[in-house]
Amino acid sequence: MARAFSSLSDFAALLRDMSGPDAAATLGARARDAQLTKPPGALGRLEGLAEWYCGWRGEAEPRVSAPQVIVFAGNHGVVAQGVSAFPAEVTAQMVANFRAGGAAVNQLAALVGARMDVEALDLDRPTGDISLGPAMSEDEMLGALQVGWDAVDPTSDLLVVGEMGIGNTTSAAAIALALYGGDAAVWTGRGTGLADAALAHKARIVAQSVAINTASGAGGLEVLRRLGGRELVAMAGAMARARVLRIPLVLDGFICTAAAACLEVEHPGTLDHTIAGHVSEEPGHARLLQALGKTPLLSLGLRLGEGSGGVLAMGVVQAALACHSGMATFAEAGVSGG
Template sequence: MPSSPSFSNAPLCLGSMQELRSLCSNLPQADKAAQNAIAQREQQLTKPEGSLGRLEELTSWLGGWQQRATPKLENVQVLVFAGNHGVTQQGISPWPSDVTAQMVSNFRNGGAAINQIARTVDASLHVIPVHDLQPTADFTHAPAMTEQDFLQAVTLGYSAVSSDCDLLCLGEMGIGNTTAAAALAAALFKESGTIWAGRGTGADDAGLKRKATVIDAALSLHQQVCSDPLEAARSVGGYELAATLGATLAARHKNVPVLLDGFVCTAAAAPLARLHPDGLAHTCLSHCATTTGQTHRLASYLGLEPLLGLGLRLGEGSGAALAVGILRAALACHTGMATFAEAAVSQKA
């Protein structure tokens, strides 16, 4: 059975980008023995082989990354990281930055969509403001974060993941963060702001054009460093995106499978895929609102197949939490169904 690196359960203390880069390149792999055992049981259950389709794949995915022949979902954790963005000074969002703190209060008071969905799937919810909700620098004028602040945000996200977590759902809140996510995706895949800018929380045509222009200005300013995925995340990302990256990395080290929630979370985690050929193998994309657009493009580039559509575009971890129900159903079928022998059902000739 593959083992996690020795640092996986120790407090993380990052002193440099190089230390973080080392963590991103030293990743444990899925437990093939567990996955083989899961496949063997699937063949014995009272159904035609492969007839539960992707549910069978999801059970194998869970077990492989949990490193258990019998996966479990007793401790499902939803983490919502919140942060503010200096680039909102460029008029890239119709919403004021005050909304970030107001929504954090709403989460904590139980009044948001994610509170309701997390409750229905029996998942714990933790909302974590990053950098005390102080905004990043306007990345059209300077790097979004200093190296120290970026590493602190990554560390915060890493430390938020419990070692006894069975499944991690990641969400975010931050006015302006779709622009940061689009800028990061554009930097990672060497494309333009026009390709990656989206309407976010309701930008009109003029706002969409403004976002694309802002992204291109940031890419031009930081072009010397954006070939490095971590420097790209520091230069054009955001505090909550950096924390999401840290949580995704921690989950890999702690043998926890991850459900990513839509475009912002997936873009935040994408540097791992650029630093390691299977850096996001322990993740699953919960949803994609449409068959076109930012999330679809990013999913295609990263080789991620979303579980849901439903037109979801809220964020907050809502899609990731909603997808927990699918995983619970997959696991219930795997563990609860009778085998042909137990049910005295004849198998095909």
């Protein structure tokens, strides 16, 4: 299949040319909400969620009927530096588990009626060790972007992208540090469960990776190329495709949000079609969401990845649309006060 973009410059231009939400649908949703059988604001954030969704779908009374979950998997060369409590082989083993329906995200996707797809990206060929140099060449990054782009079902109407990749919290922390600065230790978490000494070592590797890969004036896409993993890049490709197709997207945890931040830094406003599903236990996640101006829907102490928190939040979006489009208006119900 031919690539939708032939260079990172092409992809960056695509981000700049994306359209916004449908103003008429947004106004229609707001007008409908004012007539529903409830006091104004009584459904709290559900009301804003419904309006956001309506604007992106171009409908004043939609429902979520075809949600999709995509889990991308990739391996990281930086694992050789001892930054994870688990070996790289676990990535492939978990991919098999996803495909067999045995992971947490499988159960949650079934619960919300979502189609689930799994995309493994060259698991036998880890990215370059970011503590020694760039993770990917431009051509490798373009290939991963295309995998994400092609994985989005054009008929879906709500999307979550998740990930699996031993070592990818190191990559995400390095991206956050490169994009927003600060202390490496603030962005670096325990990932799969590192003890204190290993955590300090991981923070040093994060700092070293950013120092080696820092490029003057580098945009978000270049940071993603140098410090990301194939699964992070594929998530970014899927996010961009969802924007083109006007599919609302629920962000998952720290790794997903780091990939998303690269798009937002490259071109502000790229993430307008997204909401934050939850805030995870990874310490850098709340900071990233704050930098992006995203208020999470849920805070449940999750740190699993896979898209699990995003899929849980899918249920909240579904609830918002069920109320918005299914409730009676004051006139329809014969209730005074509308």
